[in-house]
Amino acid sequence: xxxxxxxxxxxxxxxxxxxxxxxxxxASKASVALGYLSEVERGQKExxxxxxxxxxxxxxxxxSTIMGEVAHRLGELExxxxxxxxxxxxxxxxxxxxxxxxxxxTGK
Amino acid sequence: xxxxxxxxxxxxxxxxxxxxxxxxxxASKASVALGYLSEVERGQKExxxxxxxxxxxxxxxxxSTIMGEVAHRLGELExxxxxxxxxxxxxxxxxxxxxxxxxxxTGK
Numbered sequence: 001x002x003x004x005x006x007x008x009x010x011x012x013x014x015x016x017x018x019x020x021x022x023x024x025x026x027a028s029k030a031s032v033a034l035g036y037l038s039e040v041e042r043g044q045k046e047x048x049x050x051x052x053x054x055x056x057x058x059x060x061x062x063x064s065t066i067m068g069e070v071a072h073r074l075g076e077l078e079x080x081x082x083x084x085x086x087x088x089x090x091x092x093x094x095x096x097x098x099x100x101x102x103x104x105x106t107g108k
Numbered sequence: 109x110x111x112x113x114x115x116x117x118x119x120x121x122x123x124x125x126x127x128x129x130x131x132x133x134x135a136s137k138a139s140v141a142l143g144y145l146s147e148v149e150r151g152q153k154e155x156x157x158x159x160x161x162x163x164x165x166x167x168x169x170x171x172s173t174i175m176g177e178v179a180h181r182l183g184e185l186e187x188x189x190x191x192x193x194x195x196x197x198x199x200x201x202x203x204x205x206x207x208x209x210x211x212x213x214t215g216k
Contacts (some may be wrong), residue, residue: 001159001161002161002171003157003158003161004157004160004161004171004175005156006157027152046154046156046157048113049111049112049113049114049154050109050111050113050156052109052112053109053110053112055139062182062183062186063110063112063181063182063186064179064182064183064185064186065179067112067175067178067179067182068176068179068180068183070175071173071175071176071178072170072173072176073177074170074172074175075170075172077172078170078171078172104181
């Protein structure tokens with residue numbers, strides 16, 4: 001199952017690293033506990049909308065930008081999952097005699 | 109403060125209405141309590157990622173599509189908020205004498 005919090009966590013961490021901020025700096029600026037923010041980044045805890053707004057603000061990044069990137073990554077995951085669940089082409093255990101005969105003829 | 113859950117609720121309700129489904133139908137298919145889904149749609153309750161995935165599935169809509177629309181609406185709200193907090197152009201209480209003289213001359 002594709003879970004939104006995993007992508008939110010990844011995006012928050014990626015934005016933070018892009019901006020060269022430490023977990024401690026962002027947690028402090030957003031007034032959230034360092035351990036809590038760490039769990040959110042690892043996709044282990046759901047962040048409330050208030051926490052998301054505070055963290056986005058601490059990262060100087062609009063929440064729309066963060067959620068846009070989350071939506072983009074969810075779309076990529078859905079494509080990968082869709083490919084994974086496609087039915088494989090059926091390869092028969094036994095090859096019909098006609099085909100074997102054709103193959104034999106081709107070699108001549 | 110712009111809150112993600114308000115937009116998530118609005119988008120879930122809009123998608124449900126577009127598809128002509130009742131709250132009861134979607135709640136039942138997603139195996140969530142009707143009152144809970146109603147609170148999520150009204151932006152009063154945070155939906156966990158598991159609930160979001162189940163509701164999106166019940167609406168036959170990829171979660172990436174829902175979150176993409178949420179991001180779009182958050183962006184629109186941010187623009188409205190930004191316009192609301194812009195400093196108004198300063199209109200002086202008194203008009204300088206030179207300008208009044210110019211205005212008087214223009215009329216001639």
